[in-house]
Amino acid sequence: MSETTHHSAHHIDVKEFHPRARAAIHNPQIRQNFRKAMDGLMTKRKSAFEGWDLETLRDLGANIRMRALANLPDLLEQLEQKLTENGVTVHWAADGDEACEIVRDICLARDAKSVIKGKSMVSEEMELNHYLEDQGIEALESDLGEYIVQLAEETPSHIIMPAIHKNTTEISQLLHDKTGTDLSNDVEYLTANARLQLREKFRNADVGISGVNFAVAETGTLCLVENEGNGRMTTTVPPCHIAVTGIEKVVPKLEDVTALLALLTRSATGQHITTYFNMISGPRKADELDGPEEVHLVLVDNGRSTIYQDDELLDTLRCIRCGACMNHCPVYTRVGGHAYGTTYPGPIGKILMPHMVGLDEGRHLPTASSLCGACGEVCPVKIPIPDLLVRLRQEAVDGDKLHPAKVRGHGAKRGTVEAMIWKGWSWMHARPGLYRLGTALGARFRKLQPGKLGGWTQYRTAPKLAAKTLHERMKERSQ
Amino acid sequence: MSSRDAILQRLRHRTGGELTAPECDFSVLNRPDWSTAEKLDMFERTIESVHGEVHRTTESGWIDRLAEILQTRGAQTLLIAKEHEIGKALKNATENREDLPQLLVYDEAIDSWQETLFNDVDAGITSTRGGIAETGSLILWPSVDEPRLMSLVPPIHIAVLKASELYTTFHDAMQSQNWAAGMPTNALLVSGPSKTADIEQTLAYGVHGPKELIVLVIE
Amino acid sequence: MVDPIKVYPAKPSKVYFYGTCLVDMFYPDAGMAGIQLLEREGIEVIYPEDQTCCGQPAYTSGYHDEARAVARAQLGLFPEDWPIVVPSGSCGGMMRKHYPALFKDTADDVKAAEIAGRIWELTDFLVNVCHIKLEDLGEPTTVAMHTSCSARREMGVAEVGPKLLGQLKNVNLVEQVRAEECCGFGGTFAVRHPEISGAMVSEKVDTLVNTGAREFVTTDCGCLMNIAGYAEKNQKPVTGQHILSFLWERTNGDGGKHS
Numbered sequence: 001m002s003e004t005t006h007h008s009a010h011h012i013d014v015k016e017f018h019p020r021a022r023a024a025i026h027n028p029q030i031r032q033n034f035r036k037a038m039d040g041l042m043t044k045r046k047s048a049f050e051g052w053d054l055e056t057l058r059d060l061g062a063n064i065r066m067r068a069l070a071n072l073p074d075l076l077e078q079l080e081q082k083l084t085e086n087g088v089t090v091h092w093a094a095d096g097d098e099a100c101e102i103v104r105d106i107c108l109a110r111d112a113k114s115v116i117k118g119k120s121m122v123s124e125e126m127e128l129n130h131y132l133e134d135q136g137i138e139a140l141e142s143d144l145g146e147y148i149v150q151l152a153e154e155t156p157s158h159i160i161m162p163a164i165h166k167n168t169t170e171i172s173q174l175l176h177d178k179t180g181t182d183l184s185n186d187v188e189y190l191t192a193n194a195r196l197q198l199r200e201k202f203r204n205a206d207v208g209i210s211g212v213n214f215a216v217a218e219t220g221t222l223c224l225v226e227n228e229g230n231g232r233m234t235t236t237v238p239p240c241h242i243a244v245t246g247i248e249k250v251v252p253k254l255e256d257v258t259a260l261l262a263l264l265t266r267s268a269t270g271q272h273i274t275t276y277f278n279m280i281s282g283p284r285k286a287d288e289l290d291g292p293e294e295v296h297l298v299l300v301d302n303g304r305s306t307i308y309q310d311d312e313l314l315d316t317l318r319c320i321r322c323g324a325c326m327n328h329c330p331v332y333t334r335v336g337g338h339a340y341g342t343t344y345p346g347p348i349g350k351i352l353m354p355h356m357v358g359l360d361e362g363r364h365l366p367t368a369s370s371l372c373g374a375c376g377e378v379c380p381v382k383i384p385i386p387d388l389l390v391r392l393r394q395e396a397v398d399g400d401k402l403h404p405a406k407v408r409g410h411g412a413k414r415g416t417v418e419a420m421i422w423k424g425w426s427w428m429h430a431r432p433g434l435y436r437l438g439t440a441l442g443a444r445f446r447k448l449q450p451g452k453l454g455g456w457t458q459y460r461t462a463p464k465l466a467a468k469t470l471h472e473r474m475k476e477r478s479q
Numbered sequence: 480m481s482s483r484d485a486i487l488q489r490l491r492h493r494t495g496g497e498l499t500a501p502e503c504d505f506s507v508l509n510r511p512d513w514s515t516a517e518k519l520d521m522f523e524r525t526i527e528s529v530h531g532e533v534h535r536t537t538e539s540g541w542i543d544r545l546a547e548i549l550q551t552r553g554a555q556t557l558l559i560a561k562e563h564e565i566g567k568a569l570k571n572a573t574e575n576r577e578d579l580p581q582l583l584v585y586d587e588a589i590d591s592w593q594e595t596l597f598n599d600v601d602a603g604i605t606s607t608r609g610g611i612a613e614t615g616s617l618i619l620w621p622s623v624d625e626p627r628l629m630s631l632v633p634p635i636h637i638a639v640l641k642a643s644e645l646y647t648t649f650h651d652a653m654q655s656q657n658w659a660a661g662m663p664t665n666a667l668l669v670s671g672p673s674k675t676a677d678i679e680q681t682l683a684y685g686v687h688g689p690k691e692l693i694v695l696v697i698e
Numbered sequence: 699m700v701d702p703i704k705v706y707p708a709k710p711s712k713v714y715f716y717g718t719c720l721v722d723m724f725y726p727d728a729g730m731a732g733i734q735l736l737e738r739e740g741i742e743v744i745y746p747e748d749q750t751c752c753g754q755p756a757y758t759s760g761y762h763d764e765a766r767a768v769a770r771a772q773l774g775l776f777p778e779d780w781p782i783v784v785p786s787g788s789c790g791g792m793m794r795k796h797y798p799a800l801f802k803d804t805a806d807d808v809k810a811a812e813i814a815g816r817i818w819e820l821t822d823f824l825v826n827v828c829h830i831k832l833e834d835l836g837e838p839t840t841v842a843m844h845t846s847c848s849a850r851r852e853m854g855v856a857e858v859g860p861k862l863l864g865q866l867k868n869v870n871l872v873e874q875v876r877a878e879e880c881c882g883f884g885g886t887f888a889v890r891h892p893e894i895s896g897a898m899v900s901e902k903v904d905t906l907v908n909t910g911a912r913e914f915v916t917t918d919c920g921c922l923m924n925i926a927g928y929a930e931k932n933q934k935p936v937t938g939q940h941i942l943s944f945l946w947e948r949t950n951g952d953g954g955k956h957s
């Protein structure tokens with residue numbers, strides 16, 4: 001089918017993580033842009049939670065998400081029923097391709113030629129823009145960051161701040177080249193120009209496409225969190241609004257969103273709240289004067305129901321996409337979002353993307369972490385990200401006979417040499433006598449130790465074996 | 480099988496077995512009982528920290544205040560609701576005063592006058608369903624009389640808030656007004672003017688929505 | 699999901715000392731210093747001769763079968779119910795936090811959980827169990843401290859090191875910016891992703907140098923090896939020491955000679 005092959009055309013090879021990471025590390029502009037942005041975001045988050053009992057609040061966040069997941073199928077049905085009652089059409093998509101086709105069919109039925117988009121990471125997952133373009137439908141991003149990224153023909157480098165990898169000068173140049181604005185470092189000027197350009201697009205768009213931050217089952221309400229107002233424009237001005245979201249985004253109660261919102265905006269950008277919290281429960285009613293005539297919700301699975309099967313991996317689905325884990329990640333800060341080559345970069349990407357692209361493709365993702373734990377410490381819904389990274393490393397090498405691997409592409413990273421090294425290591429360290437002999441010999445012949453140890457000595461001196469091991473010294477002491 | 484049924488079936492027949500839902504204790508969101516004055520102070524401080532403007536005024540004084548505000552900004556046109564008392568009061572006022580801008584009434588479906596709304600309206604005035612002190616938010620439930628775009632498209636949004644309708648937290652407001660019983664087609668929290676930090680973390684206002692948010696608090 | 703809440707035991711008469719393989723082979727001085735500090739507190743230190751490695755390198759690399767085999771060989775080393783002290787947040791974290799998961803669904807699960815409950819990071823133990831009082835005999839100096847990520851986040855001992863150093867009247871403790879950020883060690887991470895790790899450690903060293911301190915101390919030998927190794931190779935004016943060596947040298951009065 002021609003529809004389902006479109007993804008390969010724009011495909012980035014996830015496996016090529018190393019060269020991309022290396023390039024980013026040696027790019028001072030990238031390093032500086034990310035360092036500055038991440039430092040600012042960390043400081044803001046910290047001050048936004050001042051005076052809060054953050055541990056208890058995070059526990060609540062985790063429990064709300066877990067309660068939702070525990071009843072997921074029922075909640076999805078309830079959501080569907082409520083939305084349908086409210087006049088919203090609900091669609092279900094097994095994967096990104098099917099979701100794209102659903103969107104296309106809605107557009108075709110309306111004879112739509114142009115689509116305006118609010119920020120939606122699920123639509124990035126679907127690679128919707130490219131798909132629609134191939135279908136002859138113009139899809140324009142309206143979130144300023146997404147707009148910049150689209151003009152640059154790039155992908156977002158951060159899930160909340162898509163253009164964070166660029167500084168003002170770079171953006172000014174881009175806008176100049178693509179839209180004819182003057183070169184200027186005046187952000188107000190650049191923003192005002194984007195407003196002008198996009199206002200026309202809002203007015204003329206046939207369809208608006210947005211994401212969803214929380215979908216409330218009890219009332220059939222789609223919640224959107226944003227600052228710019230482009231989300232409101234997208235969901236209000238065009239005659240048809242299509243919301244796309246992952247099946248895990250549902251929560252049972254309207255009340256739930258109060259706590260999740262408090263966590264989300266503070267974790268993401270250190271804001272007490274965003275400028276707009278937009279709750280949509282239906283299309284324009286007969287007597288209403290504005291709002292879309294048609295509202296659709298596309299519920300996208302794309303691997304989520306598989307993650308759902310496993311008690312440990314399930315925690316991945318608690319994510320509310322705040323981006324705090326990447327803001328605090330020392331690896332993300334060094335390599336930036338594009339190095340990962342995945343829709344979701346950073347820690348959440350490392351635990352989520354292997355399910356979407358398979359562990360064979362995504363084999364390097366779980367290893368690109370020092371397991372420092374900063375991500376897990378700030379995650380507003382307490383996802384144990386480091387533990388999940390270790391789990392995926394285990395899956396990547398089929399490393400646990402007691403708990404056989406399940407993730408698609410598991411075992412792809414198991415190399416014969418590496419496996420033998422660990423076997424040998426294990427054999428020696430499980431035998432104390434042998435270990436003592438080995439380490440004592442090492443100490444005795446430490447002068448023969450190689451001075452070069454691969455990647456380690458590229459940056460550091462080799463560690464120096466002591467003249468006597470602690471074992472030997474304790475032995476001497478007891479004699 | 481449809482994707483819907485396939486997804487639901489996979490979720491229902493979880494290989495890991497049934498999940499138990501944990502209890503959710505929302506008490507961490509509770510705040511002390513603030514007086515109206517305290518709530519208003521908090522509201523004002525918070526919304527001003529994100530560039531919102533607050534004017535404390537009275538039932539009898541708000542139109543004077545509004546006229547002043549709009550004059551300093553050179554606003555030529557103001558969008559009002561047809562039925563709401565705010566719109567009515569303004570309409571009556573224009574009969575014997577010159578200092579208010581030209582009033583436009585949102586009484587036709589957008590499709591017929593979209594271009595005017597986007598290009599020729601300087602300000603829009605709406606009521607609110609209360610405010611939230613902790614986050615400096617206005618609660619808006621757009622309606623037939625006060626449609627969604629009134630508070631979004633014009634460069635200046637003026638919102639009228641009764642100090643007596645301030646809630647401490649979002650949770651508080653939602654529970655007190657029993658939102659779960661039924662939601663309108665669109666409900667909003669608005670906390671400041673439209674803004675972005677997408678260009679190198681530098682704040683810029685009025686990116687897609689209003690550049691200014693002005694709150695008239697009726698004490 | 700929920701971390702066990704730490705309940706500190708009363709000061710015992712005996713403890714097991716789990717030295718860790720890095721201390722054993724590369725930093726035995728730090729191990730000796732820890733043992734002597736404990737002994738000075740009147741505690742008898744038992745050093746199980748058959749200890750090797752906690753299994754963490756294989757565990758974090760995903761080789762859980764191999765990690766389990768090595769970890770299992772450690773489970774029999776601590777027959778009495780004395781606390782087990784570890785001069786490392788990283789190995790301590792492995793044994794306290796990850797042993798129960800590693801031995802879940804095995805015949806050793808109860809034993810692993812029981813041992814996990816007795817694991818203490820050594821500086822934490824000195825402060826919160828021994829209530830140690832240090833008398834500083836050293837020359838005035840300025841130091842910075844790097845608390846390892848596992849000591850900070852898995853063992854929850856970020857406050858402990860500064861507390862100990864704060865007892866030393868001639869030591870001026872300065873804090874580097876982004877003190878809580880990882881130094882880039884991460885075990886096999888440093889070898890698998892040398893550029894990323896290198897970028898992390900170079901920034902860590904810069905922030906340490908920028909404090910003006912010419913020496914730093916740390917809770918973990920992995921970080922020490924990484925940070926000091928980078929500084930040495932790149933001729934940065936800062937040297938490092940395990941915090942236990944530093945504490946012992948400054949308080950034992952023999953000018954830094956051990957055992």
Ligand code: SF4
Pocket residue numbers: 267318319320321322323324325326347348375378379380381382383
């Ligand atoms: S994993 Fe946690 S910290 Fe990261 S984006 Fe999701 S909710 Fe935020």
